[in-house]
Amino acid sequence: MSALMPFIRLMKPHLGWVLLGSFLGLVTLLSSVGLLTLSGWFISATALAGVSVVSAQAFNYMTPGGGVRAFAIARTAGRYFERVTTHEATFRLLAQLRSWFYAHLEPLNPARLRHYRSADLLNRLISDINSLDNLYLRVISPSLVALVTAVLVSLFLWWISPSLGVLLLLALSVSGVLIPMLGHKLGAVTGRDMVGQASALRQRTLTYVQGMAELHVYSALDKQQLELQQSQQILLQAQLRMSLVSGVTAALMTLAAGLTTLLALMIGINLVTEEQLSPAWLALVVFCVLASFEAVASLPLAYQYLGKTRAAAENLQEITSQRSDIEFPDQPIVVVRAGEIQFDQVSFAYDSAPVLQGLSMQVNPGDKVALVGHTGSGKSSIINLLSRFWQYQQGRVLVGGVVVESYPEQQLRDQMAVLSQPVQLFAGSVRANLQVADAEASDQQMLALLGQLGMTEMLGSEGLDREVGEGGNRLSGGQRKRLGIARALLKTAPILILDEPTEGLDIHTAAQVMETVFSYRPGQTLLIITHHMQELHRYDQVIRLDQGRRLD
Known part of the structure; x- marks a missing residue:
């Protein structure tokens, strides 16, 4: 994480936007959990209330119906404003990063930059900085939101039954920590390679386009096209490996959600049998557990590409850590013979x-x-x-x-x-x-x-x-x-x-x-x-x- 710390510190001027986006993300996620949880209870309670005319007439349909509508509206509005806010924060950060990078690049004299091709520097200024949106948009904010959501929903289920609260907290901890760690470990090397391979492909493409006339004159077009295709194939193979890792982590997340829901259902049935839980609340528990996994579902993919993000950050720091060989004094001088x-x-x-x-x-x-x-x-x-x-x-x-x-x-x-x-x-x-x-x-x-x-x-x-x-x-x-x-x-x-x-x-x-x-x-x-x-x-x-x- 040391390579990423300078870029995390750059968030400070835009911390308000980042926190607002995270708060709206939390509101959206809790509304989503609340919507599915309340809907599950409402449907089950309504079905049970319809067993007799008396219970049907006594059942309050208006309050839970209003709650469902409120959660649905909050979820829709929260999702919209969360996307607007988080993307605004990310775009502001990326714009600041480009200015920050150029401010470090501009003072470097050509002697310092002679080993870098212009296409390579342009790739760092555009592609590598764009890769950092994974850090802001998909790692930091979602991780915080997932942590808070896991604690709040687990406390809610603890209130229903301590065993349910412990089960959900353990399940979300495993799913939100171990599976992303596995994704990061499997994708770190490939993600790092993808940064270099994408940069090489862009440079070869630019060289091919700019030098097409000369390549045609010297009958070297076919050779350059073959090298370009080989670079492209190497990148495609890396992307395929990353897709396989994504498939593995997604399958593990689905398995974890299914097993946790099954265990919660078994605990809930036991509680209903012992008359510690009403039958309608059984559906509430199941749907609450199932919905809570939305908090951690996106984390494996984000951490899988964290290696790529770290490689991009190291590429940028390779330039920004350098200092010019030429030092200029600060004190103005008197020009003796202007034009000589x-x-x-x-x-x-x-x-x-x-x-x-x-x-x-x-x-x-x-x-x-x-x-x-x-x-x-x-x-x-x-x-x-x-x-x-x-x-x-x-x-x-x-x-x-x-x-x-x-x-x-x-x-x-x-x-x-x-x-x-x-x-x-x-x-x-x-x-x-x-x-x-x-x-x-x-x-x-x-x-x-x-x-x-x-x-x-x-x-x-x-x-x-x-x-x-x-x-x-x-x-x-x-x-x-x-x-x-x-x-x-x-x-x-x-x-x-x-x-x-x-x-x-x-x-x-x-x-x-x-x-x-x-x-x-x-x-x-x-x-x-x-x-x-x-x-x-x-x-x-x-x-x-x-x-x-x-x-x-």
Whole structure:
């Protein structure tokens, strides 16, 4: 349970909703028991009262009939409001969990996350957190309700006969503790495996879909499909094993309920024979015992999947327990020369693979600089070091005349606007994506910039309200690129860094985009990573890299 305790503690802000849901669940369950119990007595008593005209006329039909209606109404209303309340509590908890997880994930630098694929992190954020609803919705609250119900109903039967009360308490204890424990033991390993198998299947599926074009080119589709089918089959086999466990525990619960009802019937018949119990109350006892098992009926399945829930919790804690390799100071600093970039004999390696080797360069405020070189020459690593996503091993990196290690995180982010590769867009409108860079930007300012980039036609009649889709999937590749450039240009920062800004654009559009980039903020330092050798005369510096070394 230690893996689950941090998530149980997260219930505190929503404890009111949890307790209200549990209370309504208790009311619903007691109403259900009361309805079946009173109905059993009412039917039996009515039948016995009809033996003679005198007893039939003397029998009070109204009071028990009203009680049956009251229990039925309370059961229906309680079930509705219990479902609403418990699901509201669960959804609030899951929403808080996602915010909590992202709050721990966001500060981690890429060096910490390099061993995790994006599909794996997304799976933890969605699927693993969703798995925790079993903890809140099916384990904690139902267990509390079952405990209180067992005690109250056993006390009621104790009032009728101590032997009946003891029998029911023992039966519910066995059924509510031993059978769920058995289900948990049988399903713990399989449930844990299901978490990893479901994650692997999602990752393989995502890889298959995203890489379908390349797989088709290299005639590897059949192989990937076979691996995908094998992963699916492994998961299906695990689900089958869990279904078999569910069948075993359900059968044991039914057997326990039947045996307990039979024993209660035998005790009740003996009490009736000894005239310690009226015949009509015999039906009450039997139906009360039978109905009380509803309190524990759902527990075996919940505890069976507790291993899966624990595995999901451990997956989340694996991320949230980590700390960033990069530490930012809290004290703001004074920027000496805004817009200046300096690398002084910088060496950097990803693990043991050298990327930059003794790199030195000086970019003065307002300079327009092109970084050129083949793939793997270290160009993108320069962005990572400027942003402090990674830490270099030797030398110094200065921004604005100050070493980057002296900057608080937000102040360092304010020094530069970056267009990464690939462009990251968010599901929402064009306006919302642009306001990420400048929340105060006016519609006129955004429209004017998009017009300079040749995107007015793309907006259509919707204008800035046009939805870009998940990851910008409603836009073409060139439109996504230009929208990303517009967002970078909108940010008021001394340094603008663009990674392959014209990649995928035709010659005319690329020229239009670069003209806008050069003219939009004339005094802004511009650092452009590019493979293209055209128009290099426009730059103040052209820095050529090869295997992490500067060639000139």
